[in-house]
Amino acid sequence: MKTADLIIENGLVLQYDRSSSSGISSIAVKDGRILDIDLPDRIKSNYNADSYLSAIDKIVMPGFVNTHSHVSMTYFRGLADDLPLMEWLNDHIWPAESKHLSAEFVYDAALHGCAEMIKNGITTFNDMYFYCGEVAKAAKKIGIRAILSEGVLDFPVAQYQNSQEIIDYTIKQHDKFKHDELVQIAFGPHAIYTCGTDTLQKITKLAVARDMLVHTHLSETKTELEDSLKKHKLRPAEYLDSIGFFDNKVIVAHAIWLDEKEQSLLAEKNVAVAINTSSNLKLASGFAPIKGYMDKGVTVSLGTDGVASNNNLSMLEEMSYTAKIHKLLNEDPTVLPAEDMVKMATIEGAKALRMDNEIGSLKQGKKADIILLNTRDLNVQPMYNPYSHLTYAFSSEQISDVLIDGKIIMQDRKLVTIDEDELFNKAEYYRNKIRENK
Amino acid sequence: MKTADLIIENGLVLQYDRSSSSGISSIAVKDGRILDIDLPDRIKSNYNADSYLSAIDKIVMPGFVNTHSHVSMTYFRGLADDLPLMEWLNDHIWPAESKHLSAEFVYDAALHGCAEMIKNGITTFNDMYFYCGEVAKAAKKIGIRAILSEGVLDFPVAQYQNSQEIIDYTIKQHDKFKHDELVQIAFGPHAIYTCGTDTLQKITKLAVARDMLVHTHLSETKTELEDSLKKHKLRPAEYLDSIGFFDNKVIVAHAIWLDEKEQSLLAEKNVAVAINTSSNLKLASGFAPIKGYMDKGVTVSLGTDGVASNNNLSMLEEMSYTAKIHKLLNEDPTVLPAEDMVKMATIEGAKALRMDNEIGSLKQGKKADIILLNTRDLNVQPMYNPYSHLTYAFSSEQISDVLIDGKIIMQDRKLVTIDEDELFNKAEYYRNKIRENK
Numbered sequence: 001m002k003t004a005d006l007i008i009e010n011g012l013v014l015q016y017d018r019s020s021s022s023g024i025s026s027i028a029v030k031d032g033r034i035l036d037i038d039l040p041d042r043i044k045s046n047y048n049a050d051s052y053l054s055a056i057d058k059i060v061m062p063g064f065v066n067t068h069s070h071v072s073m074t075y076f077r078g079l080a081d082d083l084p085l086m087e088w089l090n091d092h093i094w095p096a097e098s099k100h101l102s103a104e105f106v107y108d109a110a111l112h113g114c115a116e117m118i119k120n121g122i123t124t125f126n127d128m129y130f131y132c133g134e135v136a137k138a139a140k141k142i143g144i145r146a147i148l149s150e151g152v153l154d155f156p157v158a159q160y161q162n163s164q165e166i167i168d169y170t171i172k173q174h175d176k177f178k179h180d181e182l183v184q185i186a187f188g189p190h191a192i193y194t195c196g197t198d199t200l201q202k203i204t205k206l207a208v209a210r211d212m213l214v215h216t217h218l219s220e221t222k223t224e225l226e227d228s229l230k231k232h233k234l235r236p237a238e239y240l241d242s243i244g245f246f247d248n249k250v251i252v253a254h255a256i257w258l259d260e261k262e263q264s265l266l267a268e269k270n271v272a273v274a275i276n277t278s279s280n281l282k283l284a285s286g287f288a289p290i291k292g293y294m295d296k297g298v299t300v301s302l303g304t305d306g307v308a309s310n311n312n313l314s315m316l317e318e319m320s321y322t323a324k325i326h327k328l329l330n331e332d333p334t335v336l337p338a339e340d341m342v343k344m345a346t347i348e349g350a351k352a353l354r355m356d357n358e359i360g361s362l363k364q365g366k367k368a369d370i371i372l373l374n375t376r377d378l379n380v381q382p383m384y385n386p387y388s389h390l391t392y393a394f395s396s397e398q399i400s401d402v403l404i405d406g407k408i409i410m411q412d413r414k415l416v417t418i419d420e421d422e423l424f425n426k427a428e429y430y431r432n433k434i435r436e437n438k
Numbered sequence: 439m440k441t442a443d444l445i446i447e448n449g450l451v452l453q454y455d456r457s458s459s460s461g462i463s464s465i466a467v468k469d470g471r472i473l474d475i476d477l478p479d480r481i482k483s484n485y486n487a488d489s490y491l492s493a494i495d496k497i498v499m500p501g502f503v504n505t506h507s508h509v510s511m512t513y514f515r516g517l518a519d520d521l522p523l524m525e526w527l528n529d530h531i532w533p534a535e536s537k538h539l540s541a542e543f544v545y546d547a548a549l550h551g552c553a554e555m556i557k558n559g560i561t562t563f564n565d566m567y568f569y570c571g572e573v574a575k576a577a578k579k580i581g582i583r584a585i586l587s588e589g590v591l592d593f594p595v596a597q598y599q600n601s602q603e604i605i606d607y608t609i610k611q612h613d614k615f616k617h618d619e620l621v622q623i624a625f626g627p628h629a630i631y632t633c634g635t636d637t638l639q640k641i642t643k644l645a646v647a648r649d650m651l652v653h654t655h656l657s658e659t660k661t662e663l664e665d666s667l668k669k670h671k672l673r674p675a676e677y678l679d680s681i682g683f684f685d686n687k688v689i690v691a692h693a694i695w696l697d698e699k700e701q702s703l704l705a706e707k708n709v710a711v712a713i714n715t716s717s718n719l720k721l722a723s724g725f726a727p728i729k730g731y732m733d734k735g736v737t738v739s740l741g742t743d744g745v746a747s748n749n750n751l752s753m754l755e756e757m758s759y760t761a762k763i764h765k766l767l768n769e770d771p772t773v774l775p776a777e778d779m780v781k782m783a784t785i786e787g788a789k790a791l792r793m794d795n796e797i798g799s800l801k802q803g804k805k806a807d808i809i810l811l812n813t814r815d816l817n818v819q820p821m822y823n824p825y826s827h828l829t830y831a832f833s834s835e836q837i838s839d840v841l842i843d844g845k846i847i848m849q850d851r852k853l854v855t856i857d858e859d860e861l862f863n864k865a866e867y868y869r870n871k872i873r874e875n876k
């Protein structure tokens with residue numbers, strides 16, 4: 001009889017490397033990792049545990065990996081909508097940011113955003129914003145896994161006078177969290193239109209030397225493409241490749257306006273893509289050539305973007321939106337089938353973040369980042385195929401339990417590590433502040 | 439002091455005909471209708487009530503009007519996905535229907551579907567399927583408002599040998615429910631490719647004589663358009679107009695492949711449209727020219743279609759999908775702003791069903807079909823504008839209470855008129871039956 005910290009019992013466990021008709025199983029968890037997955041009887045006779053979590057009538061699957069977010073924009077949710085991108089940024093988002101951004105604001109907003117991610121079954125997120133040290137504190141308080149980067153821009157922004165200060169801050173944070181169980185620091189050059197070639201090349205060198213992930217925005221709008229053609233005589237991805245930016249571990253967000261040649265370039269250089277369907281639709285930015293990426297072997301993952309442009313953090317919604325709209329755009333309902341979408345939101349996200357050895361699927365030895373979904377709800381009954389339901393029928397309401405690093409962060413939809421009332425009070429405080437200053 | 443049956447107290451009441459900054463109000467309900475809406479203090483001092491419902495921290499708004507559904511297809515949810523329309527119908531849906539369809543099946547499935555609609559805040563739905571008398575029984579058992587039609591097709595289907603039998607059944611049901619508080623019967627000629635000109639004209643005459651709504655599918659697929667051009671030398675809407683079909687109260691579902699001339703025709707003939715965005719995306723059918731319809735003054739409403747092709751019944755999702763995708767398709771993020779979407783899902787739906795004198799907005803004298811949404815959830819905090827959040831941030835999880843005809847049908851997300859466990863048992867029974875016969 002071996003000892004586990006926790007046993008998740010009798011769930012419909014989704015194991016991607018087994019047959020798709022995953023059966024009822026139990027999972028033993030120890031020291032933050034999956035110790036064993038087996039038939040319930042075998043787990044019962046092989047392990048004792050300190051605590052047990054029933055997964056009867058539940059799907060048990062890896063937590064969602066959100067590969068592009070701005071978690072500290074929570075308090076700007078719905079501040080302005082239905083506007084063109086530049087009007088939205090110039091007249092609403094940037095003025096609000098310049099007035100309210102502070103370490104305290106970022107910490108509070110990140111706490112809300114991290115808690116909201118947990119409610120949406122997200123166990124790892126890849127974020128870019130300011131004061132990433134504060135986001136790290138919030139993530140650790142909630143207990144969510146995070147890759148955080150400080151947005152690097154070549155002009156004065158937030159608390160910085162120039163991009164060198166942001167690079168220095170990033171390195172300091174990277175040193176601080178080097179051995180952290182939950183938080184990693186990445187480099188976050190914002191985009192080709194906010195960082196000059198020098199800055200991008202400086203970051204590339206530092207990232208290679210420190211084996212850091214690089215997270216950037218790429219080809220979100222047609223304007224970005226046109227400006228790049230004018231300025232560099234190259235399309236955005238071609239330009240980045242020409243300056244050596246892709247000789248590195250890179251994830252690019254949006255990746256909408258890439259032609260076939262650029263798509264192949266991403267595949268060749270092992271650049272991963274974070275798709276943000278809701279945000280791209282809402283801002284009318286365009287849609288990413290996902291089928292092209294998949295055909296060429298690019299790692300495609302899903303991100304929520306910030307709530308200011310989404311306006312929620314539901315990965316289930318991103319899966320459904322992405323699958324459905326690309327069927328229409330390709331005039332082919334067989335494109336992006338349900339099982340691919342579930343993988344895109346989990347193991348492909350882990351690959352995109354170069355963390356697939358540790359997270360993204362349920363496998364002995366991997367981190368116990370696990371979510372449970374209640375199947376006893378009207379909108380998911382009857383169930384013939386869990387993958388179909390995950391992509392097309394489930395909503396976050398059915399996400400009942402969330403474990404990260406083997407710890408229960410949400411149980412029966414109640415957050416364990418934070419008091420929700422505190423978050424509501426803070427949200428109201430900042431809403432009033434932001435409203436008055438408008 | 440006057441007497442009310444129920445008072446909904448202290449909610450953020452959305453009244454479309456007032457300023458958009460609807461304040462905190464209370465609503466007095468009596469005999470199934472809205473008796474008064476006023477400031478909480480005034481309602482308190484003017485009315486006594488048998489019961490009270492607190493709406494503190496809640497939005498109070500008209501229930502959603504779902505203008506196109508097949509509620510009895512619930513048990514086929516996720517039976518087959520990611521397939522071309524004809525393969526999906528021929529190899530999966532139609533064989534399952536032909537094997538399992540019966541009065542009992544339709545009643546049970548409709549009960550599940552009606553309960554699911556309540557959970558999604560739908561208080562009125564416009565349905566087409568078979569055994570509509572059974573659907574009526576289910577709707578009345580749950581307590582949901584319904585317009586029901588029996589799908590008319592010119593070939594043997596369900597329990598019928600020919601379309602005349604279906605027409606006769608429709609008339610019988612119409613007589614039966616003529617004075618019903620909740621259920622109305624409409625005519626449901628299925629489509630121009632399943633009904634001949636004779637049948638369509640016969641229905642038109644009967645509907646005019648009896649002042650019945652006519653509910654049909656129109657231009658869902660490109661094939662339907664091409665076949666019509668071949669057969670009638672007219673586009674589908676032109677053909678229907680040429681045979682007098684539009685000289686009547688008509689609502690058409692899907693309405694995707696209509697050109698500018700056909701769009702104008704719908705406006706001129708006061709034909710309403712039911713948009714089914716999720717279903718159309720998932721089956722890659724195309725997208726309706728909503729902006730064209732709105733510019734020309736066509737009444738545009740939203741439908742969920744059946745769960746076999748959606749695969750859920752969330753009107754909030756339809757609002758969000760529709761707003762976002764049409765921003766992208768029109769390359770203009772100002773298209774379909776949030777407030778328009780909320781109206782599309784409520785008062786415009788009521789107009790489409792010619793029921794806007796009775797339902798679709800909160801107004802003295804109208805039916806008390808009211809839903810409450812909890813604003814104290816992380817995904818809808820902070821809130822600057824309720825319309826924005828309804829379209830982009832709320833999910834059905836926040837729909838806490840549903841009143842129809844003044845009666846509480848759901849309270850704190852618990853169904854009042856039906857035992858959910860019974861529905862789960864039935865769903866499992868049919869799932870096993872359907873699976874075994876596959």
